[in-house]
Amino acid sequence: MLTIKKLWHLLKPGGIYIIEDIETSYWKRSSIYGYRFNAGKKGIIQNFYDLVDVINAEFSKKINRNLLIKNFANDVEMVTFAQNCIILVKKDHQSFNQYYNRDYKLKKKINSRAIQNLLKRLFLKDL
Numbered sequence: 001m002l003t004i005k006k007l008w009h010l011l012k013p014g015g016i017y018i019i020e021d022i023e024t025s026y027w028k029r030s031s032i033y034g035y036r037f038n039a040g041k042k043g044i045i046q047n048f049y050d051l052v053d054v055i056n057a058e059f060s061k062k063i064n065r066n067l068l069i070k071n072f073a074n075d076v077e078m079v080t081f082a083q084n085c086i087i088l089v090k091k092d093h094q095s096f097n098q099y100y101n102r103d104y105k106l107k108k109k110i111n112s113r114a115i116q117n118l119l120k121r122l123f124l125k126d127l
Contacts, residue, residue, distance in 0.1 A: 001047060001068065008075070013092035019044070020085045048086050052079050 004017070011017055024030070025045040029038045047069060053060065054073035080087040 001044060004072070005068075008072070008090070011090050013090055013094065014077075015090045017088040017090065018085055019088070022086060023084050044086075048079055048081070051076060055079065 004019075008017065022044060024032065024037070025039050027037075027039045029036075031037070047066075050066060050069050051073055054070055055076060057063070057073075075091050076088055077091045078087075078089040
């Protein structure tokens with residue numbers, strides 16, 4: 001994440017950023033090249049799972065409290081997971097802004113079933 005914070009702004013719109021050698025993110029307590037770490041606590045994978053959720057938040061209404069990921073998501077077009085790497089594509093706001101800033105036409109449908117069944121669930125819960 002430190003590298004992305006330092007280099008992302010240098011990537012041109014529409015550019016591709018590849019994070020390789022992510023296998024250590026699946027390790028638990030370990031060491032490599034003289035560094036000890038616990039990927040279970042500081043692995044990069046969870047940050048990018050969260051990024052996918054933030055990029056698609058208009059469809060789920062999920063709220064992510066990680067400000068770094070939330071701000072970063074505004075500039076990410078696509079996240080792809082592949083063997084031992086994560087591939088990111090930077091948004092091209094100048095060429096595609098009409099697709100980024102829009103109202104989701106089905107946003108009233110999000111979680112509507114859960115809301116409709118709320119009274120039923122509350123009633124059954126009390127029984």
